[in-house]
Amino acid sequence: MLIVTETFPKTSLGFIDRFLVTAESFRIPQALIFNKTDLLDTQQIVGLQQKIELYKGIGVTCIQTSAIKKEGIEDMRSIFNDKVTLISGHSGVGKSTLINLIAPEITQKTGEISNFAGKGVHTTTFAEMFKIADNTLIIDTPGIKELGLIEIENDELSDYFPEMRALSQDCKFNNCLHLDEPDCEVKLGLEDGRISESRYLSYLSMIEGKDNRR
Ligand SMILES: Nc1nc2c(ncn2[C@@H]2O[C@H](COP(=O)(O)OP(=O)(O)OP(=O)(O)O)[C@@H](O)[C@H]2O)c(=O)[nH]1
Ligand SMILES: [Mg+2]
Ligand SMILES: [Zn+2]
Incomplete structure (x- = not known):
């Protein structure tokens, strides 16, 4: 599952597509979480709806969340049930914040985004697995900048x-x-x-x- 944002730090469509292709090549089901909807202006909301339409159209689960306003959290929680989910995305998009909301007994460090070029500051520094229920596991990962495509002809x-x-x-x-x-x-x-x-x-x-x- 990829957590993305429209605003800060912005996730490009190229990055999203690269992620989806990688997951698809391993036959891993994909979902996109569009977080920080609270930061969007009217125009950005329209842009987000178009993206969601595009990705839903090709069969990708799309959910909108705001960790700050606690919106969309239940929708997101429902897709974790009875599986192992790896959460990825740029640094600072809110991966750890969202996981903390789903499993309040886990309190992970989350970070302020440094203003420098709007890049995240890499609060999570190693991948960590959390057990939410017997068959429900979530892996939080440090933010990634780049995603190469390996071994795809x-x-x-x-x-x-x-x-x-x-x-x-x-x-x-x-x-x-x-x-x-x-x-x-x-x-x-x-x-x-x-x-x-x-x-x-x-x-x-x-x-x-x-x-x-x-
Ligand atoms: N406005 C707003 N801020 C949010 C939201 N979710 C998270 N944040 C803030 O974004 C910052 C980064 O959140 P993190 O959860 O640490 O981000 P991360 O994706 O885990 O970052 P790395 O661990 O570096 O990969 C924190 O200051 C959060 O409070 C949201 O929905 N809206
Ligand atoms: Mg983190
Ligand atoms: Zn052709």
Whole structure:
């Protein structure tokens, strides 16, 4: 599960997509928690709704939370039941704060975000596992800055974008990379809106091996 924020520190779509692809390649179910909704202005709320629509559309569980206002906490709690969940995200997005709310008997250190470039300060310094109930375990991790893509070949990358995987069956070539090949269903999908532009751009940047910083 990835905890993300719209505001401080901002999580880019490229980072989210990279995370989802990695999880998908291991067949790990994914969820996105959009925290700090209390900090959003009207325009940012509209932007957030569009993102949620995009990710729900490709089958990712999306939940909005505000740890400060204690909103969305029950929704979030419900997805932890009877499984082991690893929580990831940039430093300072509120991972430890949210876990503390779910299991009040655990009180972890949470940190102020340093103002320097809006980057978090890495309050959590090692991964730690918490037992919430008999079969419910949560692993808190230190904030991550970068996420590399390891051992995913270009010709299998689109398999880990569920919406592309569905369309690629109809590409003319079965080894289509959805770049400049003729009769590419994914490129058609990009034109008619079945594939979102931001997701396709993330795909391209991963193919090019660039943009693994955020
Ligand atoms: N406004 C607002 N602030 C929040 C919210 N959730 C957490 N914070 C604040 O964000 C700061 C960072 O929270 P942490 O829980 O330490 O963040 P983290 O993701 O665990 O950070 P690392 O351990 O460094 O990876 C703290 O000052 C929290 O009080 C929220 O929903 N709204
Ligand atoms: Mg933490
Ligand atoms: Zn194609």
